[in-house]
Amino acid sequence: MLRNLLEKPWLPQPDNVVGGNAAVAVPTSAERIALRFFLAIVGVIFFLFTITFLSRSQYPDFQALAGQPWQPLSNPWQLWLNTVCLLLACASLQWAVSASGKDKADFTRMGIRFAQLFAILFIVAQYLLWQKLHGLGFFVASNPANSYFYLFTGIHALHLLGGIIALARVSLKFRQNGSLPKLAANISLCATYWHFLFVIWLLLFALLASSPETYRTLAAMCGFLR
């Protein structure tokens, strides 16, 4: 990129230069470039939510969901369970990617199915967790920490749902014409997106299950202390 920007196009140039994207050593597909930008956008969205969370956490009415034994996320076994679910979904999809690379259609299909199954299971489990918290009296609007919990998990689930739909489209194409090499790239794009969402989930999990002291430290690092 930098070398491109240092070019001097106004000087006489040898006519055999064909330039264009020929300078790029490793060809990257347009889809992958677009996906990278999309991941950047999703990253910015969660980053901004997190920043507002840290700022909001320093207001006196904020009661964190973890830190004291009686708070629901102090012993987040259910969140760990969900995390394992999502991990299995990502692992299955990765399996499908490597199977599609070796031209094994059956394994690919199975990998995709398991990935969808575990991802849907994850969303259902998140929903059950919502219901449990709601049952315990942690309503959406009763405390900003609760609001953020529902907001973070909800937005994350929506993104995962988008990923499931994209994967469903790929597997539909797979059923229709079944040509693996063409679809391998698409499956691999889906896998990248899912892994990214898994990493985001880990960060959200860590954030949501932290104690008020951690928030305070992080907020101090951002200059949010009041």
Added chain:
Amino acid sequence: MAHVAIADQEQEFHEPATFITKYIWSQDHKVIAIQYSITAIFVGLVALVLSGMMRLQLGFPDSFNFIDPSAYLQFVTMHGMIMVIYLLTALLLGGFGNYLIPLMIGARDMVFPYLNMLSYWTYLLSVILLLASFFVVGGPTGAGWTLYPPQAILSGTPGAGAGITLMLLSLGVFIVAFTMGGLNYVTTVLQARTKGMTLMRMPLSVWGIFTASILGLLAFPALLVSAIMMLLDQQVGTSFFMPALLSLGEQTDYTGGSPILFQHLFWFFGHPEVYIVALPAFGIVSDVIATHARKNIFGYRMMVWAIVIIGGLSFIVWAHHMYVSGMNPYFGFFFATTTLIIAVPTAIKVYNWVLTLWQGNIHLRVPMLFSIGFIFTFTHGGLTGLFLGNVVVDLPLSDTYFVVGHFHMVMGVSPIMVLYAAIYHWFPLVTGRYLHTGLGKLHFWLTFLGTYAIYLPMHYLGFLGVPRRYYAMGSTDFIPDSAEPLNASITVAAIIVGAVQIIFIVNLIWSLSKGRKSEPNPWGATSLEWQTPEIPPKHLNWGEKLPVVHRWAYDYSVPGVSQDFIPQNMSEAEVERLKT
């Protein structure tokens, strides 16, 4: 070689056969560009009418019964939001971005044509949602275009019910539409350039649109995040932004949220938004000036670097919109410094435009008139920006008409000037006909001088301390009586300038069928969009073979060559033959 994979791939391209696939559900970037442009210009006209009604109230208070205080605030809000987002962003990126990117880099279409089509229809949905708010109970929101909480969603603000909900939904839908479009523009520039089109051979229009798209992709999420959280505050009763407060004498259920948090998020989007609008305009005006001055753009590489640096800096200046919100003085110092630093690359660009004109062979055609007009309005708007960037100067001037004058000059009038230049410049390419020159010149002079008649006095009103957004001044001690006729004169000028745009619309419609037919490359331009086999370009743009690029886009008046421009796709051998 990645570009071949997309540009020359062996897939079959079917020309759409039916009217519906050709003009309605079209995936052709040129048709989508025109759809975007027509929609954007239509909502822009709505916003223009709204501004006229605001001015009627301000110039002749209490003369018009249908403008009550609520209606006035609603006009202000909708005018601002429509102009900034639904007109300027959509027209510059959705309209010109779509039309120019593939043609200028020598591609057959956008990389993802289907996504491109979806982008337009999603944009149309957001426009419909926005305009629908005029017809709901309570009318559109009157919260001001910045939508600051807590007042934006409290009863007492006009449109606090359905109006603000529709506004937030519409913004969300717009952001989805923009993201689909933006991903397309960025990927197309990176991946679909033709043979020989290196990044540093791209016309500056493409550079501007490309950088602005990246800015948009990274900045719009901030607006999305704040819209989502505000919608939750309003619908579900969360307290992200809403502090504990009394509303109409009653304690609300909100606890201690932070309105300032919203302001930070909003301006983290809002300031890059200025450059999302400005950078494509910078790029386009550079190309128009170089073409009509028959001279290469002065300091091409500096121009590219300036675009990139402005884009980067635009993310760290947002809090200069919030000096009066209260902040740590060191933050104020930081943001004042970055704000003033951004003036450096911007000034480089202005100098380079002037130096391009210097000793050029200037043809004062209508696009050139608008471009030179832009240099004036942008310089004036930019200089007042230096005033407002300083904390101590901003504090007394904040929320006065000085600010209104400043931002209308710098990001209202200036991009509009460039848009007009661009429309007059590329109309022959899009339609094969010229716009009428006489009407165009009349349109230019009345618009150019008229905007000065509107906005220069506003700076003076601002110094007097006349606050913005007020429905009526009443009798206020510190404002002299002379402010009243001044306000009336501004209104008269505004009504005239508004009416003059009818000349433009008439010209547009008349020239479409009756305009003088243009030759293939009427301005003698070098960039690729004028080198297509047919003008206007047909589906897939390039006929059998893609063009091959041999040079940058600014080989005008090269010494020793008989023709005063060398198109980008002309090889050295062909140039040799032109040498005298």
